Structures are given as C-alpha cells and as structure tokens.
Amino acid sequence: MTKDFDNGGVNKVVLAYSGGLDTSVILRWLQETYRCEVVTFTADIGQGEEVEPARKKAEMMGIREIFIEDLREEFVRDYVFPMFRANALYEGVYLLGTSIARPLIAKRQIEIAREVGADAVAHGATGKGNDQVRFELSYYALNPHIKVISPWREWDLTSRTKLIEFAEAHQIPVAKDKRGEAPFSVDANLLHISAEGKVLEDPWHEPEEFVYSRSVAPEQAPDTPQYVEIAFERGDPVAVDGEELTPAALLTRLNELGGANGVGRLDLVENRFVGMKSRGVYETPGGTILLAAHRAMESLTMDREAMHLKDELMPRYAKLIYNGFWFSPEREMLQALIDKSQEPVSGKVRLKLYKGSVSVVGRTSPQSLYSLEHVTFEEDTVYDQRDAEGFIKLNALRLRLRSMLGE
Numbered sequence: 001m002t003k004d005f006d007n008g009g010v011n012k013v014v015l016a017y018s019g020g021l022d023t024s025v026i027l028r029w030l031q032e033t034y035r036c037e038v039v040t041f042t043a044d045i046g047q048g049e050e051v052e053p054a055r056k057k058a059e060m061m062g063i064r065e066i067f068i069e070d071l072r073e074e075f076v077r078d079y080v081f082p083m084f085r086a087n088a089l090y091e092g093v094y095l096l097g098t099s100i101a102r103p104l105i106a107k108r109q110i111e112i113a114r115e116v117g118a119d120a121v122a123h124g125a126t127g128k129g130n131d132q133v134r135f136e137l138s139y140y141a142l143n144p145h146i147k148v149i150s151p152w153r154e155w156d157l158t159s160r161t162k163l164i165e166f167a168e169a170h171q172i173p174v175a176k177d178k179r180g181e182a183p184f185s186v187d188a189n190l191l192h193i194s195a196e197g198k199v200l201e202d203p204w205h206e207p208e209e210f211v212y213s214r215s216v217a218p219e220q221a222p223d224t225p226q227y228v229e230i231a232f233e234r235g236d237p238v239a240v241d242g243e244e245l246t247p248a249a250l251l252t253r254l255n256e257l258g259g260a261n262g263v264g265r266l267d268l269v270e271n272r273f274v275g276m277k278s279r280g281v282y283e284t285p286g287g288t289i290l291l292a293a294h295r296a297m298e299s300l301t302m303d304r305e306a307m308h309l310k311d312e313l314m315p316r317y318a319k320l321i322y323n324g325f326w327f328s329p330e331r332e333m334l335q336a337l338i339d340k341s342q343e344p345v346s347g348k349v350r351l352k353l354y355k356g357s358v359s360v361v362g363r364t365s366p367q368s369l370y371s372l373e374h375v376t377f378e379e380d381t382v383y384d385q386r387d388a389e390g391f392i393k394l395n396a397l398r399l400r401l402r403s404m405l406g407e
Contacts, residue, residue, distance in 0.1 A: 012037045019057045047189050049188075074104065076191075076251050079101070085294070091268075095282070098187050098189075102135055103134065109139070110142040124152070130273050192264075195207070200281055228350070254287075254290060258288060268280050268281075288358055292360055344365075
C-alpha cells in the first residue's frame with residue numbers, strides 16, 4: 001500500500017482537508033508514502049458543516065500546522081458576484097456552484113504553502129472528475145513550480161472498503177454513518193449543494209426527495225407567493241428588502257427565501273471536461289433568484305448591443321470557469337469587459353417566489369433606458385413612425401437583391 005520510491009524532494013505538503021474519511025486517509029497516506037510533514041487547510045465556504053472538528057482530528061493525527069479559515073465573504077464577493085455579473089450558465093442551465101469554489105481554495109493553499117515553506121500541495125479529488133483539473137490548473141497558474149500530489153491517481157485504495165480498512169489499521173476514527181456505502185456524493189458551499197453518483201447514476205430515475213436538503217419540494221411550498229426586492233449597484237446585489245447586507249449575508253438570505261419556496265432545483269446531465277457525461281442534482285436557491293434579478297436589472301439599464309455582445313460571450317466565460325481556467329488571461333480579459341458593462345446596472349428588482357418559480361414583477365433604476373414616451377401605444381411627439389419605412393427598406397435591400405436573381 002505504501003509505495004517504495006523517492007519522495008521527489010517533498011518535505012512539506014499543504015493538504016486541502018475536510019476532516020472526513022477520504023482526506024483523513026489521504027493525510028496519513030501522505031505521511032507514510034512521502035515521509036513528509038503535512039499542513040492541513042480547511043476552508044469554511046458555507047458548506048453548512050462545522051469546520052472546527054477538522055482541527056481536533058488533525059491534532060489527533062499529529063499535525064502541527066493547522067489552518068482553518070472562514071472564507072465565506074471572500075468567496076461571494078470575489079468569486080460568486082463577479083461570475084453572476086456575467087449571468088454565467090454552463091450548458092444553458094448550471095450555475096457553476098462547485099466550479100467557482102475551487103479557485104479560491106487552490107489560491108489559499110498556494111498562499112499557505114508559501115507562508116509555511118511547503119514544496120507541495122495535495123487535494124482529494126478523484127481521477128474521473130472535473131475538480132482535479134480545476135485545482136491543479138489553479139495551482140500551476142499561481143505557482144508554476146509547485147509539486148502537486150493527487151492520491152486518487154497514485155494509490156491502490158480503490159474502494160470504500162479499502163479506505164475504511166486503511167483507516168482502522170491506522171487508528172483513524174470512522175464515524176458509524178460513514179461505514180456504509182454513501183447513497184450519493186455531496187459537495188456544498190454557500191452558493192449551492194450538489195449530489196452525484198450511486199442512487200443518481202441512472203438518469204432515467206427521478207431523484208428521491210431525500211436527495212434534497214436546501215429546498216422544500218415545490219409541491220410542499222407555501223400556497224401564498226412571497227415577494228422579495230433586491231437592490232443592485234454596478235451589477236452587484238447590495239440589499240434585500242431594503243436591508244443592506246454583506247455579500248455572504250445577502251446570499252444566505254436569498255438561500256433561505258428560495259429554499260422555503262422550492263426554488264433552485266436542477267436535475268442535469270452534463271459534459272465533464274475529462275470527456276464523460278455525468279448526472280448531477282443541484283440546489284441553488286439564492287443563485288437562481290439572483291440570476292433572474294440581475295438579468296432583469298440589465299434589461300432596463302444596458303444598451304442593446306452591449307447586452308447582446310455580453311450574452312454572446314457568456315457561454316465561453318462559463319465554460320472557462322467550469323473547466324478550471326479562472327486564473328487564465330482569457331477569463332481575466334472577459335471579466336474586464338463584463339465589469340465595464342456593469343457600470344450602469346444599478347437599481348431595484350422585485351420578484352415573486354411561488355412553488356419553485358421565480359418571476360420578475362417589477363424593476364426600476366435611475367439609469368433606466370426605458371422611455372415610456374417612445375414606446376407608448378398612445379399618441380406621442382418624439383417618434384415619427386414614417387422613419388421606419390426607410391429603415392426597413394435599407395435592411396431589406398440585400399434580401400430583395402438576392403430574390404431578384406431568381407426572377
């Protein structure tokens with residue numbers, strides 16, 4: 001189980017550590033296989049679980065340098081909100097909840113490695129998924145010389161049974177509820193929670209209600225609609241129902257409102273970057289509300305061609321994030337364009353939440369480009385309808401010339 005090889009000059013490694021079975025086994029495996037010092041890093045990005053138990057477990061396993069950090073505000077302010085300025089959707093529907101968390105975790109790992117003098121970083125992502133790519137592209141973008149250790153691509157612990165056997169052999173505590181086969185794999189942060197694998201692997205079968213944890217079933221949501229008002233400044237939400245909130249607090253509030261009304265469920269078969277299709281069940285209640293509100297704010301305040309250009313670029317931007325290229329020059333270039341487009345996107349949007357749906361029912365802005373004078377069906381003095389004739393004829397000219405060829 002322990003490889004007999006030179007550790008490649010690895011003296012100290014920073015491990016992205018949750019305190020769960022997988023990363024606890026990885027911790028001990030790193031100590032035995034690489035014979036190196038391990039530094040643990042646990043990030044609170046709003047996954048909804050206590051992170052302090054990870055400290056006790058790391059201490060019990062002999063770790064001297066333990067980093068446990070609350071990154072919720074940075075996560076929403078510097079990653080989620082910039083992404084939502086783009087209205088980013090992967091393959092038309094996925095709000096990129098898992099994808100957007102990886103670059104932040106990777107960035108902090110690299111920073112800690114620099115602080116403690118580590119020559120390597122390690123993660124617990126498997127060799128089949130997207131996360132290994134996202135973590136490692138970020139590592140290398142931030143430190144091209146860093147050594148990356150991916151245990152799932154190296155060891156022979158290829159089943160849950162073998163993980164538990166390794167844990168027991170090395171006195172690593174295994175909770176009773178972790179001994180059986182997990183019904184599905186879960187990833188969570190303040191933006192979303194996802195479920196994949198096991199009982200969800202057949203895309204024909206509808207997910208059971210026990211799969212969902214952040215939202216009530218739309219059928220069980222209140223029979224009375226709930227209204228919410230979101231204020232924006234330069235493309236970012238700043239207040240809910242008149243109350244100014246920090247980024248993390250604002251997303252938390254929207255999650256509560258959306259979850260209580262059955263908003264934000266998604267059952268998706270997606271194309272992973274590594275080439276295979278996978279079925280995922282996602283809950284993104286606050287993000288679903290925020291996307292609808294932001295698009296409504298843009299519709300009122302953005303120039304038509306600027307808005308259309310941004311919409312054309314969005315799929316490329318979303319794909320970059322999904323594939324792990326947050327720290328790439330092309331993502332940064334697109335972000336600069338997106339952020340420029342958001343300068344007039346300020347005002348308020350009113351939405352109605354009802355049994356899983358989000359409907360925009362009002363919007364107002366001091367930067368509004370909506371002109372009642374021009375659009376009214378009543379008589380006006382600002383628009384000469386006869387001007388449309390020349391406009392139409394000029395646009396029809398190439399069509400008429402083409403049609404004449406067949407006469």
